[in-house]
């Protein structure tokens with residue numbers, strides 16, 4: 001049976017561990033640091049089989065070298081980004097097979113946060129790195145609003161029941177912004193109450209279904225009349241299309 005474990009790292013990162021409970025094989029998503037994770041691997045006698053990287057930022061890759069020094073395992077990385085210790089550069093259209101976990105992932109190219117960011121998905125899960133966050137999306141460090149908007153549309157086209165696993169614990173702050181954009185959306189208030197309670201109990205608010213994302217994440221709602229109106233009020237002008245709406249609320253969030 002598969003277990004997906006959030007391993008908190010650095011300030012607010014999640015390293016995701018995909019674990020076969022019986023065999024203790026694990027795949028590691030975005031190890032931003034190695035020390036505490038290597039300790040866990042040792043004490044629990046886990047058996048690493050692969051590292052999956054979503055993008056090149058240091059807080060997602062800094063642990064790779066120390067892990068592969070001890071465990072000689074494949075490191076899947078975005079084809080167009082330079083990542084140390086990469087063994088398997090991958091791209092949209094490629095597949096990643098993890099037979100020890102009875103898992104296979106397909107890939108999406110999702111530029112915007114970084115220019116070569118990728119996401120790993122199958123019919124149950126999507127690992128989005130810093131591109132799509134629970135109730136938000138990543139900053140545009142290397143990409144443009146049209147690129148990011150197109151990338152988010154790819155996530156939006158995945159089935160509602162898909163569970164979203166992202167790289168940081170940002171849900172509460174993201175929902176506070178979502179509420180500012182859409183004060184009359186009761187699903188946002190409800191989710192915010194729940195997320196606050198979850199954090200109070202020191203638990204992770206991630207994953208979330210894409211269904212709840214589509215109801216509450218303003219960056220996936222750029223076609224909704226209320227979101228368009230709020231974005232145009234912020235921008236002080238008509239925005240024309242959903243890419244323009246996306247660009248305005250991304251800028252709004254940067255200044256929030």
Ligand SMILES: [Zn+2]
Nearest residue numbers: 055057113130
């Ligand atoms: Zn990042």
